[in-house]
Amino acid sequence: MRRLVRFGVSLEDELLRRFDKTxxxxxxxxxxxxISDLVREKLIEKEWEEGGEVVGVISMLYDHHQRELxxxxxxxxxxxxxxxxxSQHIHLDRHLCLEVVVARGEADEVRKLADLIAASRGxxxxxxxxxxxxxxx
Amino acid sequence: MRRLVRFGVSLEDELLRRFDKTxxxxxxxxxxxxISDLVREKLIEKEWEEGGEVVGVISMLYDHHQRELxxxxxxxxxxxxxxxxxSQHIHLDRHLCLEVVVARGEADEVRKLADLIAASRGxxxxxxxxxxxxxxx
Amino acid sequence: MRRLVRFGVSLEDELLRRFDKTxxxxxxxxxxxxISDLVREKLIEKEWEEGGEVVGVISMLYDHHQRELxxxxxxxxxxxxxxxxxSQHIHLDRHLCLEVVVARGEADEVRKLADLIAASRGxxxxxxxxxxxxxxx
Amino acid sequence: MRRLVRFGVSLEDELLRRFDKTxxxxxxxxxxxxISDLVREKLIEKEWEEGGEVVGVISMLYDHHQRELxxxxxxxxxxxxxxxxxSQHIHLDRHLCLEVVVARGEADEVRKLADLIAASRGxxxxxxxxxxxxxxx
Numbered sequence: 001m002r003r004l005v006r007f008g009v010s011l012e013d014e015l016l017r018r019f020d021k022t023x024x025x026x027x028x029x030x031x032x033x034x035i036s037d038l039v040r041e042k043l044i045e046k047e048w049e050e051g052g053e054v055v056g057v058i059s060m061l062y063d064h065h066q067r068e069l070x071x072x073x074x075x076x077x078x079x080x081x082x083x084x085x086x087s088q089h090i091h092l093d094r095h096l097c098l099e100v101v102v103a104r105g106e107a108d109e110v111r112k113l114a115d116l117i118a119a120s121r122g123x124x125x126x127x128x129x130x131x132x133x134x135x136x137x
Numbered sequence: 138m139r140r141l142v143r144f145g146v147s148l149e150d151e152l153l154r155r156f157d158k159t160x161x162x163x164x165x166x167x168x169x170x171x172i173s174d175l176v177r178e179k180l181i182e183k184e185w186e187e188g189g190e191v192v193g194v195i196s197m198l199y200d201h202h203q204r205e206l207x208x209x210x211x212x213x214x215x216x217x218x219x220x221x222x223x224s225q226h227i228h229l230d231r232h233l234c235l236e237v238v239v240a241r242g243e244a245d246e247v248r249k250l251a252d253l254i255a256a257s258r259g260x261x262x263x264x265x266x267x268x269x270x271x272x273x274x
Numbered sequence: 275m276r277r278l279v280r281f282g283v284s285l286e287d288e289l290l291r292r293f294d295k296t297x298x299x300x301x302x303x304x305x306x307x308x309i310s311d312l313v314r315e316k317l318i319e320k321e322w323e324e325g326g327e328v329v330g331v332i333s334m335l336y337d338h339h340q341r342e343l344x345x346x347x348x349x350x351x352x353x354x355x356x357x358x359x360x361s362q363h364i365h366l367d368r369h370l371c372l373e374v375v376v377a378r379g380e381a382d383e384v385r386k387l388a389d390l391i392a393a394s395r396g397x398x399x400x401x402x403x404x405x406x407x408x409x410x411x
Numbered sequence: 412m413r414r415l416v417r418f419g420v421s422l423e424d425e426l427l428r429r430f431d432k433t434x435x436x437x438x439x440x441x442x443x444x445x446i447s448d449l450v451r452e453k454l455i456e457k458e459w460e461e462g463g464e465v466v467g468v469i470s471m472l473y474d475h476h477q478r479e480l481x482x483x484x485x486x487x488x489x490x491x492x493x494x495x496x497x498s499q500h501i502h503l504d505r506h507l508c509l510e511v512v513v514a515r516g517e518a519d520e521v522r523k524l525a526d527l528i529a530a531s532r533g534x535x536x537x538x539x540x541x542x543x544x545x546x547x548x
Contacts, residue, residue, distance in 0.1 A: 002286040011278065012279070013276060014276055014410075022320060030258065033258060036286070038309075040262050043289075046296060059239075095271075098239060102227050121166075125174070125269060131264055133229055137262070141424070145418070152450060153416050156450045159453070159457060169422065172450075175449040175450070179449065300529070301526055311537075331470045333540055362513065369545075393440070398448075405509060408506075408535060
Protein backbone atom coordinates (compact mmCIF):
# COMPACT_ATOMS: atom_id res chain seq x y z
CA MET A 1 0.00 0.00 0.00
CA ARG A 2 1.30 3.43 -0.85
CA ARG A 3 1.97 5.90 1.87
CA LEU A 4 0.62 9.46 1.82
CA VAL A 5 3.07 12.31 2.36
CA ARG A 6 1.86 15.70 3.48
CA PHE A 7 3.63 18.90 2.49
CA GLY A 8 2.88 22.62 2.31
CA VAL A 9 2.09 24.52 -0.88
CA SER A 10 1.90 28.30 -1.31
CA LEU A 11 -0.49 29.76 -3.84
CA GLU A 12 -1.77 33.27 -4.44
CA ASP A 13 -5.05 33.69 -2.59
CA GLU A 14 -6.99 34.75 -5.68
CA LEU A 15 -5.64 31.82 -7.71
CA LEU A 16 -6.59 29.39 -4.97
CA ARG A 17 -10.08 30.86 -4.70
CA ARG A 18 -10.65 30.36 -8.43
CA PHE A 19 -9.21 26.87 -8.40
CA ASP A 20 -11.52 25.87 -5.53
CA LYS A 21 -14.48 27.28 -7.43
CA THR A 22 -13.63 25.19 -10.49
CA UNK A 23 -13.20 22.10 -8.33
CA UNK A 24 -16.63 22.51 -6.76
CA UNK A 25 -18.17 22.91 -10.21
CA UNK A 26 -16.56 19.63 -11.34
CA UNK A 27 -17.65 17.70 -8.25
CA UNK A 28 -14.29 17.58 -6.44
CA UNK A 29 -14.54 17.52 -2.67
CA UNK A 30 -10.86 17.57 -1.97
CA UNK A 31 -8.03 19.83 -3.06
CA UNK A 32 -5.31 17.19 -2.59
CA UNK A 33 -7.19 14.85 -4.92
CA UNK A 34 -7.39 17.58 -7.55
CA ILE A 35 -3.69 18.39 -7.28
CA SER A 36 -2.78 14.68 -7.43
CA ASP A 37 -4.82 14.43 -10.62
CA LEU A 38 -2.98 17.35 -12.23
CA VAL A 39 0.34 15.79 -11.25
CA ARG A 40 -0.63 12.35 -12.60
CA GLU A 41 -1.90 13.83 -15.86
CA LYS A 42 1.48 15.54 -16.30
CA LEU A 43 3.43 12.35 -15.54
CA ILE A 44 1.32 10.29 -17.96
CA GLU A 45 2.07 12.81 -20.72
CA LYS A 46 5.77 12.28 -19.96
CA GLU A 47 5.39 8.48 -20.05
CA TRP A 48 4.04 8.80 -23.60
CA GLU A 49 6.67 11.32 -24.68
CA GLU A 50 9.63 9.45 -23.33
CA GLY A 51 8.52 5.96 -24.34
CA GLY A 52 8.19 3.01 -22.01
CA GLU A 53 5.24 0.79 -21.22
CA VAL A 54 1.89 2.51 -21.49
CA VAL A 55 -1.79 1.68 -21.76
CA GLY A 56 -3.70 3.18 -24.66
CA VAL A 57 -7.39 3.16 -25.53
CA ILE A 58 -8.05 3.02 -29.26
CA SER A 59 -11.56 3.77 -30.47
CA MET A 60 -12.48 3.09 -34.08
CA LEU A 61 -15.65 4.05 -35.89
CA TYR A 62 -16.47 1.95 -38.94
CA ASP A 63 -19.15 0.69 -41.25
CA HIS A 64 -19.61 -3.05 -40.80
CA HIS A 65 -21.14 -3.25 -44.29
CA GLN A 66 -17.77 -2.42 -45.74
CA ARG A 67 -16.79 -5.69 -47.41
CA GLU A 68 -14.26 -7.71 -45.46
CA LEU A 69 -13.65 -4.97 -42.91
CA UNK A 70 -14.92 -6.72 -39.76
CA UNK A 71 -12.86 -9.75 -40.69
CA UNK A 72 -9.81 -7.63 -41.43
CA UNK A 73 -10.03 -5.69 -38.16
CA UNK A 74 -10.44 -8.90 -36.20
CA UNK A 75 -7.42 -10.46 -37.83
CA UNK A 76 -5.36 -7.29 -37.38
CA UNK A 77 -6.24 -7.36 -33.69
CA UNK A 78 -5.29 -11.01 -33.39
CA UNK A 79 -1.90 -10.34 -34.95
CA UNK A 80 -1.38 -7.90 -32.08
CA UNK A 81 -2.82 -10.16 -29.39
CA UNK A 82 0.20 -9.54 -27.18
CA UNK A 83 -0.55 -5.82 -27.17
CA UNK A 84 -4.35 -5.80 -27.20
CA UNK A 85 -5.90 -6.69 -23.86
CA UNK A 86 -9.59 -6.52 -24.67
CA SER A 87 -12.18 -5.12 -26.99
CA GLN A 88 -15.70 -3.71 -26.73
CA HIS A 89 -18.21 -3.28 -29.52
CA ILE A 90 -21.13 -0.86 -29.79
CA HIS A 91 -23.76 -0.88 -32.55
CA LEU A 92 -24.28 2.83 -33.20
CA ASP A 93 -26.89 2.38 -35.90
CA ARG A 94 -27.74 0.00 -38.76
CA HIS A 95 -24.37 0.63 -40.40
CA LEU A 96 -21.93 2.04 -37.91
CA CYS A 97 -19.97 0.37 -35.14
CA LEU A 98 -17.72 1.79 -32.49
CA GLU A 99 -15.07 -0.62 -31.33
CA VAL A 100 -12.84 0.22 -28.39
CA VAL A 101 -9.67 -1.77 -27.74
CA VAL A 102 -7.35 -1.44 -24.78
CA ALA A 103 -3.69 -1.92 -25.69
CA ARG A 104 -0.66 -2.23 -23.44
CA GLY A 105 2.90 -1.97 -24.71
CA GLU A 106 5.63 0.43 -25.79
CA ALA A 107 4.22 3.88 -26.58
CA ASP A 108 5.42 3.71 -30.18
CA GLU A 109 3.97 0.25 -30.69
CA VAL A 110 0.55 1.39 -29.51
CA ARG A 111 0.72 4.50 -31.72
CA LYS A 112 1.66 2.35 -34.70
CA LEU A 113 -1.24 -0.02 -34.07
CA ALA A 114 -3.66 2.93 -34.01
CA ASP A 115 -2.22 4.14 -37.34
CA LEU A 116 -2.64 0.71 -38.90
CA ILE A 117 -6.28 0.57 -37.87
CA ALA A 118 -6.91 4.11 -39.14
CA ALA A 119 -5.40 3.19 -42.51
CA SER A 120 -7.86 0.33 -43.04
CA ARG A 121 -10.43 0.92 -45.76
CA GLY A 122 -13.87 1.60 -44.27
CA UNK A 123 -12.62 2.85 -40.91
CA UNK A 124 -13.95 6.37 -40.55
CA UNK A 125 -12.26 7.66 -37.43
CA UNK A 126 -9.65 6.45 -35.00
CA UNK A 127 -8.67 8.09 -31.76
CA UNK A 128 -5.88 7.06 -29.44
CA UNK A 129 -6.40 8.08 -25.83
CA UNK A 130 -3.41 7.99 -23.49
CA UNK A 131 -3.71 6.15 -20.22
CA UNK A 132 -1.18 4.36 -18.05
CA UNK A 133 -0.27 1.04 -16.45
CA UNK A 134 -0.53 3.00 -13.24
CA UNK A 135 2.70 1.47 -12.00
CA UNK A 136 4.61 4.71 -11.82
CA UNK A 137 1.94 7.15 -10.89
CA MET B 138 -25.56 3.88 -48.98
CA ARG B 139 -23.55 7.05 -49.35
CA ARG B 140 -22.42 8.15 -52.75
CA LEU B 141 -18.80 9.01 -53.54
CA VAL B 142 -18.07 12.32 -55.23
CA ARG B 143 -14.84 12.84 -57.09
CA PHE B 144 -13.21 16.25 -57.36
CA GLY B 145 -9.78 17.71 -58.17
CA VAL B 146 -7.35 19.04 -55.59
CA SER B 147 -4.17 21.05 -56.26
CA LEU B 148 -1.22 20.66 -53.93
CA GLU B 149 2.41 21.72 -54.19
CA ASP B 150 4.41 18.80 -55.57
CA GLU B 151 6.86 18.74 -52.67
CA LEU B 152 4.05 18.82 -50.11
CA LEU B 153 2.26 15.98 -51.84
CA ARG B 154 5.47 13.93 -52.00
CA ARG B 155 5.97 14.29 -48.25
CA PHE B 156 2.34 13.54 -47.48
CA ASP B 157 2.48 10.35 -49.57
CA LYS B 158 5.64 9.32 -47.73
CA THR B 159 3.94 9.75 -44.36
CA UNK B 160 0.93 7.80 -45.57
CA UNK B 161 3.04 4.85 -46.67
CA UNK B 162 4.79 4.85 -43.30
CA UNK B 163 1.41 4.69 -41.51
CA UNK B 164 0.07 1.90 -43.71
CA UNK B 165 -2.30 3.96 -45.87
CA UNK B 166 -2.75 2.64 -49.39
CA UNK B 167 -5.00 5.37 -50.62
CA UNK B 168 -4.73 9.15 -50.67
CA UNK B 169 -8.49 9.74 -50.75
CA UNK B 170 -8.88 7.66 -47.59
CA UNK B 171 -6.22 9.74 -45.86
CA ILE B 172 -7.81 13.02 -46.89
CA SER B 173 -11.27 11.80 -45.82
CA ASP B 174 -9.78 10.99 -42.43
CA LEU B 175 -8.31 14.47 -42.02
CA VAL B 176 -11.67 15.98 -42.99
CA ARG B 177 -13.60 13.76 -40.57
CA GLU B 178 -11.20 14.49 -37.72
CA LYS B 179 -11.78 18.21 -38.31
CA LEU B 180 -15.57 17.82 -38.39
CA ILE B 181 -15.60 15.74 -35.20
CA GLU B 182 -13.62 18.50 -33.44
CA LYS B 183 -16.35 20.91 -34.56
CA GLU B 184 -19.13 18.60 -33.31
CA TRP B 185 -17.55 18.72 -29.84
CA GLU B 186 -16.94 22.47 -29.95
CA GLU B 187 -20.39 23.41 -31.11
CA GLY B 188 -22.35 20.96 -28.99
CA GLY B 189 -24.82 18.42 -30.30
CA GLU B 190 -24.95 14.67 -29.94
CA VAL B 191 -21.55 13.04 -29.69
CA VAL B 192 -20.00 9.75 -28.65
CA GLY B 193 -17.24 9.89 -26.05
CA VAL B 194 -14.95 7.21 -24.68
CA ILE B 195 -14.11 7.69 -21.01
CA SER B 196 -11.26 5.67 -19.57
CA MET B 197 -10.72 5.61 -15.83
CA LEU B 198 -7.80 4.16 -13.91
CA TYR B 199 -8.53 3.25 -10.30
CA ASP B 200 -7.57 1.13 -7.35
CA HIS B 201 -10.33 -1.38 -6.61
CA HIS B 202 -9.06 -1.70 -3.04
CA GLN B 203 -10.20 1.83 -2.39
CA ARG B 204 -13.11 1.33 -0.02
CA GLU B 205 -16.53 1.69 -1.67
CA LEU B 206 -15.08 2.91 -4.95
CA UNK B 207 -16.17 0.07 -7.25
CA UNK B 208 -19.66 0.31 -5.79
CA UNK B 209 -19.68 4.09 -6.16
CA UNK B 210 -18.51 4.00 -9.78
CA UNK B 211 -21.09 1.39 -10.65
CA UNK B 212 -23.88 3.41 -9.10
CA UNK B 213 -22.65 6.62 -10.76
CA UNK B 214 -22.73 4.82 -14.10
CA UNK B 215 -26.23 3.51 -13.46
CA UNK B 216 -27.48 7.00 -12.69
CA UNK B 217 -26.28 7.89 -16.19
CA UNK B 218 -27.62 4.77 -17.86
CA UNK B 219 -29.24 6.84 -20.58
CA UNK B 220 -25.86 8.27 -21.56
CA UNK B 221 -23.59 5.27 -20.96
CA UNK B 222 -23.86 2.60 -23.62
CA UNK B 223 -21.43 0.01 -22.37
CA SER B 224 -18.44 -0.62 -20.18
CA GLN B 225 -15.27 -2.71 -20.32
CA HIS B 226 -13.03 -3.66 -17.43
CA ILE B 227 -9.33 -4.60 -17.44
CA HIS B 228 -7.39 -5.92 -14.44
CA LEU B 229 -4.06 -4.13 -14.82
CA ASP B 230 -2.45 -5.65 -11.73
CA ARG B 231 -3.41 -6.75 -8.21
CA HIS B 232 -4.65 -3.29 -7.35
CA LEU B 233 -5.37 -1.32 -10.48
CA CYS B 234 -8.27 -1.47 -12.90
CA LEU B 235 -8.86 0.31 -16.16
CA GLU B 236 -12.51 0.78 -16.95
CA VAL B 237 -13.61 2.14 -20.31
CA VAL B 238 -17.16 3.39 -20.83
CA VAL B 239 -18.71 4.55 -24.05
CA ALA B 240 -21.13 7.45 -23.61
CA ARG B 241 -23.52 9.02 -26.10
CA GLY B 242 -25.22 12.36 -25.50
CA GLU B 243 -24.78 16.11 -25.59
CA ALA B 244 -21.10 17.08 -25.63
CA ASP B 245 -21.41 18.98 -22.35
CA GLU B 246 -23.22 16.11 -20.64
CA VAL B 247 -20.45 13.69 -21.59
CA ARG B 248 -17.77 16.14 -20.43
CA LYS B 249 -19.57 16.57 -17.13
CA LEU B 250 -19.83 12.83 -16.60
CA ALA B 251 -16.07 12.49 -17.15
CA ASP B 252 -15.47 15.24 -14.57
CA LEU B 253 -17.71 13.51 -12.03
CA ILE B 254 -15.81 10.27 -12.42
CA ALA B 255 -12.46 12.05 -12.15
CA ALA B 256 -13.56 13.72 -8.94
CA SER B 257 -14.30 10.39 -7.23
CA ARG B 258 -11.90 9.47 -4.45
CA GLY B 259 -9.54 6.69 -5.53
CA UNK B 260 -9.80 7.35 -9.26
CA UNK B 261 -6.28 8.11 -10.43
CA UNK B 262 -6.72 9.22 -13.99
CA UNK B 263 -9.59 9.93 -16.35
CA UNK B 264 -9.34 10.65 -20.04
CA UNK B 265 -12.17 11.62 -22.35
CA UNK B 266 -11.60 10.73 -25.97
CA UNK B 267 -13.78 12.36 -28.60
CA UNK B 268 -15.56 10.20 -31.13
CA UNK B 269 -18.79 10.61 -33.03
CA UNK B 270 -22.19 9.07 -33.70
CA UNK B 271 -20.96 9.00 -37.28
CA UNK B 272 -24.27 10.37 -38.48
CA UNK B 273 -22.89 13.57 -39.87
CA UNK B 274 -19.50 12.54 -41.06
CA MET C 275 0.00 42.85 -4.50
CA ARG C 276 -1.44 39.36 -4.21
CA ARG C 277 -1.13 37.53 -0.95
CA LEU C 278 0.23 34.01 -0.70
CA VAL C 279 -1.83 31.40 1.14
CA ARG C 280 -0.19 28.27 2.48
CA PHE C 281 -2.08 24.99 2.78
CA GLY C 282 -1.31 21.29 3.12
CA VAL C 283 -1.51 18.75 0.32
CA SER C 284 -1.34 14.95 0.64
CA LEU C 285 0.19 12.95 -2.18
CA GLU C 286 1.31 9.35 -2.42
CA ASP C 287 5.03 9.19 -1.66
CA GLU C 288 5.93 7.46 -4.92
CA LEU C 289 3.91 9.96 -6.97
CA LEU C 290 5.59 12.87 -5.22
CA ARG C 291 9.04 11.37 -5.79
CA ARG C 292 8.39 11.08 -9.52
CA PHE C 293 6.92 14.54 -9.74
CA ASP C 294 9.96 16.01 -8.00
CA LYS C 295 12.21 14.17 -10.42
CA THR C 296 10.38 15.63 -13.42
CA UNK C 297 10.57 19.09 -11.90
CA UNK C 298 14.32 18.88 -11.44
CA UNK C 299 14.71 17.74 -15.04
CA UNK C 300 12.72 20.79 -16.24
CA UNK C 301 14.67 23.25 -14.11
CA UNK C 302 12.06 23.85 -11.41
CA UNK C 303 13.48 24.67 -7.99
CA UNK C 304 10.20 24.89 -6.18
CA UNK C 305 7.24 22.55 -5.84
CA UNK C 306 4.73 25.32 -5.08
CA UNK C 307 5.71 27.08 -8.31
CA UNK C 308 5.15 23.86 -10.27
CA ILE C 309 1.76 23.25 -8.69
CA SER C 310 0.71 26.88 -9.28
CA ASP C 311 1.63 26.41 -12.94
CA LEU C 312 -0.52 23.29 -13.26
CA VAL C 313 -3.42 25.12 -11.63
CA ARG C 314 -3.03 28.18 -13.89
CA GLU C 315 -2.80 26.03 -17.01
CA LYS C 316 -6.10 24.39 -16.01
CA LEU C 317 -7.81 27.72 -15.33
CA ILE C 318 -6.63 29.19 -18.65
CA GLU C 319 -8.11 26.20 -20.46
CA LYS C 320 -11.41 26.98 -18.70
CA GLU C 321 -11.21 30.67 -19.68
CA TRP C 322 -11.03 29.61 -23.33
CA GLU C 323 -13.78 27.01 -23.00
CA GLU C 324 -16.23 29.22 -21.19
CA GLY C 325 -15.61 32.38 -23.19
CA GLY C 326 -14.65 35.72 -21.72
CA GLU C 327 -11.67 37.96 -22.37
CA VAL C 328 -8.52 36.09 -23.33
CA VAL C 329 -5.15 36.73 -24.89
CA GLY C 330 -4.19 34.63 -27.90
CA VAL C 331 -0.97 34.34 -29.84
CA ILE C 332 -1.53 33.69 -33.55
CA SER C 333 1.45 32.61 -35.61
CA MET C 334 1.17 32.51 -39.38
CA LEU C 335 3.63 31.10 -41.87
CA TYR C 336 3.39 32.51 -45.38
CA ASP C 337 5.16 33.18 -48.62
CA HIS C 338 5.60 36.92 -49.09
CA HIS C 339 5.97 36.37 -52.85
CA GLN C 340 2.32 35.37 -52.97
CA ARG C 341 0.77 38.26 -54.87
CA GLU C 342 -1.10 40.72 -52.67
CA LEU C 343 -0.79 38.56 -49.57
CA UNK C 344 1.35 40.87 -47.40
CA UNK C 345 -0.98 43.73 -48.22
CA UNK C 346 -4.02 41.62 -47.52
CA UNK C 347 -2.74 40.37 -44.18
CA UNK C 348 -1.82 43.89 -43.13
CA UNK C 349 -5.25 45.19 -44.01
CA UNK C 350 -6.95 42.24 -42.31
CA UNK C 351 -4.97 43.01 -39.17
CA UNK C 352 -5.88 46.70 -39.33
CA UNK C 353 -9.57 45.84 -39.57
CA UNK C 354 -9.07 44.04 -36.26
CA UNK C 355 -6.93 46.75 -34.67
CA UNK C 356 -9.09 46.69 -31.55
CA UNK C 357 -8.26 43.02 -31.02
CA UNK C 358 -4.66 42.87 -32.25
CA UNK C 359 -2.16 44.36 -29.82
CA UNK C 360 1.08 43.90 -31.70
CA SER C 361 2.85 41.98 -34.38
CA GLN C 362 6.31 40.53 -34.95
CA HIS C 363 7.83 39.46 -38.25
CA ILE C 364 10.59 36.93 -38.93
CA HIS C 365 12.23 36.33 -42.32
CA LEU C 366 12.62 32.54 -42.34
CA ASP C 367 14.23 32.34 -45.77
CA ARG C 368 14.06 34.07 -49.17
CA HIS C 369 10.38 33.23 -49.49
CA LEU C 370 8.88 32.46 -46.13
CA CYS C 371 7.84 34.71 -43.28
CA LEU C 372 6.59 33.93 -39.83
CA GLU C 373 4.37 36.60 -38.41
CA VAL C 374 3.20 36.45 -34.81
CA VAL C 375 0.34 38.62 -33.62
CA VAL C 376 -0.93 38.98 -30.08
CA ALA C 377 -4.68 39.40 -29.86
CA ARG C 378 -6.88 40.27 -26.89
CA GLY C 379 -10.64 39.86 -26.90
CA GLU C 380 -13.49 37.42 -26.55
CA ALA C 381 -12.30 33.83 -27.03
CA ASP C 382 -14.58 33.32 -30.03
CA GLU C 383 -13.47 36.55 -31.65
CA VAL C 384 -9.81 35.54 -31.40
CA ARG C 385 -10.57 32.06 -32.77
CA LYS C 386 -12.46 33.59 -35.68
CA LEU C 387 -9.59 35.93 -36.48
CA ALA C 388 -7.18 32.97 -36.59
CA ASP C 389 -9.57 31.17 -38.97
CA LEU C 390 -9.77 34.20 -41.26
CA ILE C 391 -5.99 34.42 -41.46
CA ALA C 392 -5.69 30.69 -42.13
CA ALA C 393 -8.21 30.94 -44.95
CA SER C 394 -6.13 33.56 -46.80
CA ARG C 395 -4.54 32.34 -50.02
CA GLY C 396 -0.79 31.86 -49.59
CA UNK C 397 -0.88 31.36 -45.81
CA UNK C 398 0.62 27.93 -45.20
CA UNK C 399 0.04 27.37 -41.51
CA UNK C 400 -1.71 29.13 -38.67
CA UNK C 401 -1.56 28.20 -35.03
CA UNK C 402 -3.50 29.78 -32.21
CA UNK C 403 -1.86 29.49 -28.82
CA UNK C 404 -3.95 30.16 -25.74
CA UNK C 405 -2.71 32.59 -23.15
CA UNK C 406 -4.47 34.88 -20.73
CA UNK C 407 -4.93 38.49 -19.63
CA UNK C 408 -3.62 37.19 -16.33
CA UNK C 409 -6.34 39.07 -14.48
CA UNK C 410 -8.00 36.00 -13.05
CA UNK C 411 -5.10 33.69 -12.54
CA MET D 412 8.98 28.28 -57.17
CA ARG D 413 7.01 25.21 -56.22
CA ARG D 414 4.89 23.51 -58.81
CA LEU D 415 1.25 22.61 -58.23
CA VAL D 416 0.13 19.05 -58.92
CA ARG D 417 -3.51 18.25 -59.52
CA PHE D 418 -5.03 14.92 -58.56
CA GLY D 419 -8.47 13.44 -57.94
CA VAL D 420 -9.95 12.75 -54.51
CA SER D 421 -13.10 10.74 -53.73
CA LEU D 422 -15.17 11.69 -50.72
CA GLU D 423 -18.66 10.73 -49.60
CA ASP D 424 -21.10 13.36 -50.83
CA GLU D 425 -22.51 14.10 -47.38
CA LEU D 426 -19.04 14.43 -45.87
CA LEU D 427 -17.98 16.82 -48.62
CA ARG D 428 -21.13 18.90 -48.18
CA ARG D 429 -20.42 19.31 -44.46
CA PHE D 430 -16.77 20.08 -45.04
CA ASP D 431 -17.65 22.79 -47.57
CA LYS D 432 -20.11 24.28 -45.08
CA THR D 433 -17.41 24.47 -42.39
CA UNK D 434 -15.00 26.05 -44.87
CA UNK D 435 -17.46 28.76 -45.80
CA UNK D 436 -18.05 29.52 -42.13
CA UNK D 437 -14.29 29.92 -41.58
CA UNK D 438 -13.81 32.17 -44.60
CA UNK D 439 -12.18 29.64 -46.93
CA UNK D 440 -12.88 30.20 -50.62
CA UNK D 441 -11.04 27.20 -51.91
CA UNK D 442 -11.20 23.49 -51.11
CA UNK D 443 -7.64 22.78 -52.24
CA UNK D 444 -6.33 25.43 -49.86
CA UNK D 445 -8.26 23.84 -46.99
CA ILE D 446 -6.97 20.36 -47.80
CA SER D 447 -3.39 21.66 -48.14
CA ASP D 448 -3.76 23.20 -44.68
CA LEU D 449 -4.91 19.91 -43.15
CA VAL D 450 -1.99 18.14 -44.80
CA ARG D 451 0.55 20.73 -43.61
CA GLU D 452 -0.82 20.67 -40.07
CA LYS D 453 -0.32 16.88 -40.05
CA LEU D 454 3.23 17.13 -41.40
CA ILE D 455 4.18 19.81 -38.87
CA GLU D 456 2.96 17.54 -36.05
CA LYS D 457 5.27 14.85 -37.46
CA GLU D 458 8.23 17.27 -37.64
CA TRP D 459 7.83 17.90 -33.92
CA GLU D 460 7.33 14.23 -33.06
CA GLU D 461 10.26 12.95 -35.04
CA GLY D 462 12.70 15.72 -34.16
CA GLY D 463 14.56 17.84 -36.67
CA GLU D 464 14.68 21.59 -37.15
CA VAL D 465 11.47 23.36 -36.17
CA VAL D 466 10.22 26.84 -35.38
CA GLY D 467 8.42 27.33 -32.07
CA VAL D 468 6.59 30.29 -30.63
CA ILE D 469 6.96 30.58 -26.86
CA SER D 470 4.66 32.95 -25.03
CA MET D 471 5.31 33.77 -21.41
CA LEU D 472 3.11 35.69 -19.01
CA TYR D 473 4.90 37.27 -16.06
CA ASP D 474 4.87 39.98 -13.47
CA HIS D 475 7.64 42.48 -14.16
CA HIS D 476 7.55 43.56 -10.50
CA GLN D 477 8.93 40.18 -9.56
CA ARG D 478 12.43 41.05 -8.37
CA GLU D 479 15.14 40.24 -10.87
CA LEU D 480 12.78 38.44 -13.24
CA UNK D 481 13.03 40.74 -16.28
CA UNK D 482 16.80 40.68 -15.98
CA UNK D 483 16.81 36.91 -15.57
CA UNK D 484 14.56 36.29 -18.57
CA UNK D 485 16.66 38.60 -20.71
CA UNK D 486 19.85 36.85 -19.74
CA UNK D 487 18.26 33.41 -20.24
CA UNK D 488 17.24 34.49 -23.74
CA UNK D 489 20.73 35.79 -24.51
CA UNK D 490 22.25 32.47 -23.48
CA UNK D 491 20.04 30.95 -26.16
CA UNK D 492 20.67 33.63 -28.78
CA UNK D 493 21.43 30.98 -31.39
CA UNK D 494 17.96 29.51 -30.93
CA UNK D 495 15.90 32.64 -30.28
CA UNK D 496 15.24 34.71 -33.38
CA UNK D 497 13.24 37.57 -31.97
CA SER D 498 11.06 38.72 -29.14
CA GLN D 499 7.96 40.85 -28.70
CA HIS D 500 6.70 42.45 -25.49
CA ILE D 501 3.17 43.48 -24.53
CA HIS D 502 2.23 45.43 -21.39
CA LEU D 503 -1.00 43.73 -20.33
CA ASP D 504 -1.60 45.90 -17.28
CA ARG D 505 0.39 47.67 -14.54
CA HIS D 506 1.95 44.40 -13.44
CA LEU D 507 1.72 41.82 -16.16
CA CYS D 508 3.70 41.38 -19.36
CA LEU D 509 3.29 38.95 -22.21
CA GLU D 510 6.52 38.22 -24.00
CA VAL D 511 6.54 36.17 -27.18
CA VAL D 512 9.78 34.73 -28.51
CA VAL D 513 10.27 32.89 -31.77
CA ALA D 514 12.80 30.07 -31.53
CA ARG D 515 14.34 27.94 -34.27
CA GLY D 516 16.25 24.74 -33.58
CA GLU D 517 15.93 21.07 -32.77
CA ALA D 518 12.45 20.22 -31.45
CA ASP D 519 13.84 19.03 -28.11
CA GLU D 520 16.01 22.10 -27.69
CA VAL D 521 13.00 24.38 -28.18
CA ARG D 522 10.90 22.31 -25.77
CA LYS D 523 13.66 22.49 -23.17
CA LEU D 524 13.94 26.24 -23.54
CA ALA D 525 10.20 26.60 -22.93
CA ASP D 526 10.53 24.44 -19.79
CA LEU D 527 13.40 26.57 -18.48
CA ILE D 528 11.37 29.73 -18.91
CA ALA D 529 8.33 28.16 -17.24
CA ALA D 530 10.45 27.13 -14.27
CA SER D 531 11.57 30.71 -13.60
CA ARG D 532 10.14 32.26 -10.44
CA GLY D 533 7.47 34.84 -11.28
CA UNK D 534 6.56 33.42 -14.67
CA UNK D 535 2.88 32.58 -14.50
CA UNK D 536 2.21 30.74 -17.72
CA UNK D 537 4.23 29.48 -20.66
CA UNK D 538 2.86 28.04 -23.87
CA UNK D 539 4.83 26.52 -26.70
CA UNK D 540 3.12 26.69 -30.05
CA UNK D 541 4.42 24.50 -32.85
CA UNK D 542 5.24 26.05 -36.18
CA UNK D 543 7.73 25.16 -38.89
CA UNK D 544 10.69 26.42 -40.90
CA UNK D 545 8.39 25.80 -43.83
CA UNK D 546 11.22 24.12 -45.73
CA UNK D 547 9.54 20.76 -45.94
CA UNK D 548 5.93 21.66 -46.19
